[in-house]
Amino acid sequence: MFDNKGLSGTKKGDVKLEHLTKRYGDIVAVNDVSLIVQQGEFLTLLGPSGSGKTTILMMIAGFQIPSHGMIYIGEESIISKPPDKRNIGMVFQHYALFPHKTVFDNIAFPLKMRKMNKREISEMVHESLALVKLGGYWNRYPKQLSGGQQQRIALARALVFNPAVLLMDEPLGALDKKLREHMQIEIKNLVRKLNITVIYVTHDQQEALTMSDRIAVVNQGRIEQIGPPDSVYETPANWFVADFIGESNLMEGTINEIDRGLCTIILPKGSKVNAIVQEGISLNQSVKCAIRPEKIFFVDESGQFFNTFEGIIEEIIYMGNLTKYRVRLVNEEISLNLNQQARPRVSKYDKGGKVKIGWNPEDVRIVS
Numbered sequence: 424m425f426d427n428k429g430l431s432g433t434k435k436g437d438v439k440l441e442h443l444t445k446r447y448g449d450i451v452a453v454n455d456v457s458l459i460v461q462q463g464e465f466l467t468l469l470g471p472s473g474s475g476k477t478t479i480l481m482m483i484a485g486f487q488i489p490s491h492g493m494i495y496i497g498e499e500s501i502i503s504k505p506p507d508k509r510n511i512g513m514v515f516q517h518y519a520l521f522p523h524k525t526v527f528d529n530i531a532f533p534l535k536m537r538k539m540n541k542r543e544i545s546e547m548v549h550e551s552l553a554l555v556k557l558g559g560y561w562n563r564y565p566k567q568l569s570g571g572q573q574q575r576i577a578l579a580r581a582l583v584f585n586p587a588v589l590l591m592d593e594p595l596g597a598l599d600k601k602l603r604e605h606m607q608i609e610i611k612n613l614v615r616k617l618n619i620t621v622i623y624v625t626h627d628q629q630e631a632l633t634m635s636d637r638i639a640v641v642n643q644g645r646i647e648q649i650g651p652p653d654s655v656y657e658t659p660a661n662w663f664v665a666d667f668i669g670e671s672n673l674m675e676g677t678i679n680e681i682d683r684g685l686c687t688i689i690l691p692k693g694s695k696v697n698a699i700v701q702e703g704i705s706l707n708q709s710v711k712c713a714i715r716p717e718k719i720f721f722v723d724e725s726g727q728f729f730n731t732f733e734g735i736i737e738e739i740i741y742m743g744n745l746t747k748y749r750v751r752l753v754n755e756e757i758s759l760n761l762n763q764q765a766r767p768r769v770s771k772y773d774k775g776g777k778v779k780i781g782w783n784p785e786d787v788r789i790v791s
Contacts, residue, residue, distance in 0.1 A: 434462035435497040435510075435587045436620035438483065443492035445478050445644075452478045454644035456492075463618040465611065469631040470641035471667070476624045479641070480590050483622065485509050496587055507536060512581030516593040518573050520565040520580075526552070527561040530580045537584065551583040554613065571602045578610070582617070589614065591623045595630065607633050628668050632656065640664050661791045665713035672716065672759045678708045685729075685784055688712060692755045697729040698787035710789050716747070718786035719761035721772065722779040731781040734759070736774050748772065750780055 438460040445453040453475045460466045468476035481487040483494055485506035494502050501509045520529050527548055534544045552558050555575040565573055574594060581589055594610075595603045611634045614621050625631055631638050632652045639649040640663075648660040659665035666673060676688040676696065686704055688696040698712060722731055734750035737758060744764070751758045761780060772778060 436462035436618075437495075437497055438588055438620060438622065439493075439495040440479075440483075441493040441495075443479065443482060443494065444490050445475075445482060445487060446490040451644050453482070453489075456644075456646055458639060458646065458649060460620055460622060462620055463615075465614060465621045465623065465634060465636045467623045467625060467631040467635040467638050468641050469625060469628065469638050469668075471626055474641045475644040476626075476641040477592055478644075480592055480622060480624050483588075484511055484513055484590055510584075510587045512584070512586035512589045514574075514577050514581045514589070514591045514594045516596045518565075518577040518594075518597075520573060520577060522565050524564075525561065526557070526563050526565075526568075526576055529565070529576060530583050533580065533584050547583050551579040554582065555579045570598050571606060574598065574606060578613075582619070586619070588620045588622065591621065593625055594623075595625075596627075603630070604633075610634065632669075638668075640667065642667075657788075659713065659788060659790055662711050662713075665788065665790050670716055670760065671713040672719070673711060673713050674757060675709070675711050678704060678706055678710060681706060686789075688789075690755050690757070694732065694752070694755050695730075696787060697784045698789055699785050701789050704789060711791070713788045713790055714759070714782055714786055716760045716762040719759060719780055719782045721761075721763070722781040729781075729784050730787070731779055733777065733779055736772055736776050736778060739772070739774050750778060 440456055440458050443453055443456040444451070456479060468479060470476045478487060482489050485501070485504065489502065493500055496509065521532070524532070530548045530551055531544050534547060549558065549561065552561055555578055557572060557575055557579070560568070560572065565576070568576065577594070595606055598606060607630060623634065635652055637650060638652055638655050640647045640655065642663050648655055648664045655664065656668055659668060662673065665671045674690060674696065676690045678686055679689040679695070680687040681700055681704065684700055685697050686700045688698060688710060690696060696712065704710070733753040735753065736748055737751050738749040740747040745762050748761050748763065749758055750761065759780065
């Protein structure tokens with residue numbers, strides 16, 4: 424069980440999408456999406472509601488028919504195969520467990536549909552239950568389980584027939600925050616142990632950053648950016664990604680000067696922001712730039728920053744491990760958020776107080 428080696432060097436868990444498109448009349452839900460997910464990789468489709476991420480997942484699963492494009496698992500096209508012939512496990516947001524069936528029968532259901540014998544079914548169900556650490560729960564009913572236990576049973580059912588690929592559609596959305604964070608790590612460790620390919624859908628940025636090998640940011644049916652979590656977070660490809668992933672301070676201005684690897688951006692009221700020159704930047708170009716809140720600091724008189732601004736604290740929010748500040752710049756109609764690690768001593772910064780803030784040029788990301 425749980426052997427994902429293919430024949431003749433083929434990895435049966437590789438997933439390949441070619442120019443995948445889905446239209447509903449004049450509405451294009453998915454627009455020419457192409458990507459490759461490697462055997463054993465955890466790829467997350469991340470985007471807002473209505474972005475097309477779940478439609479992509481449903482087309483891979485076989486519950487939606489593409490208007491155009493191809494889907495491969497390994498070297499085999501599955502575009503014409505029904506869902507039960509694709510060797511894909513599926514976990515839904517609300518688990519889709521049968522309330523009138525025991526845990527054993529819920530997990531055994533896909534095996535019975537494959538007409539396996541009773542001995543094989545029993546062995547595989549108990550092995551799957553042990554995998555999700557619920558070995559003694561086989562004779563209970565879903566209503567007797569907590570939300571986290573139901574989620575594990577849904578996962579066990581999806582894995583019991585040794586699928587090549589596991590699809591997960593917002594599976595943790597119904598759990599409370601603490602349990603959700605615990606299950607993120609459990610799922611990540613489990614699928615890594617099994618070396619199974621996972622395509623995971625969520626709108627939760629932190630969840631995507633925590634669990635994924637790569638993140639594909641989806642917006643209006645297209646993939647805006649795809650890459651490892653740190654790359655997507657630190658170097659967003661455009662304004663949408665910078666705004667959607669985590670938290671960013673976004674400003675607009677014009678390139679006024681380029682010199683020795685630095686460029687100067689003039690903001691609407693004349694303030695200057697220095698940034699590292701990026702490919703494609705030219706003089707007098709209108710640009711947008713993003714700075715993460717954790718990259719901005721309060722500056723004392725000895726602070727040496729290329730970018731230093733005076734401001735007034737508009738809001739202070741204590742969050743335990745950090746404190747969030749919102750500072751309105753004195754000479755610009757702009758307010759910026761900055762995060763500081765919380766300290767046990769009383770903060771010297773008060774709401775309404777005048778401060779200086781700053782950041783380094785390398786922390787400014789120019790985005791389109």
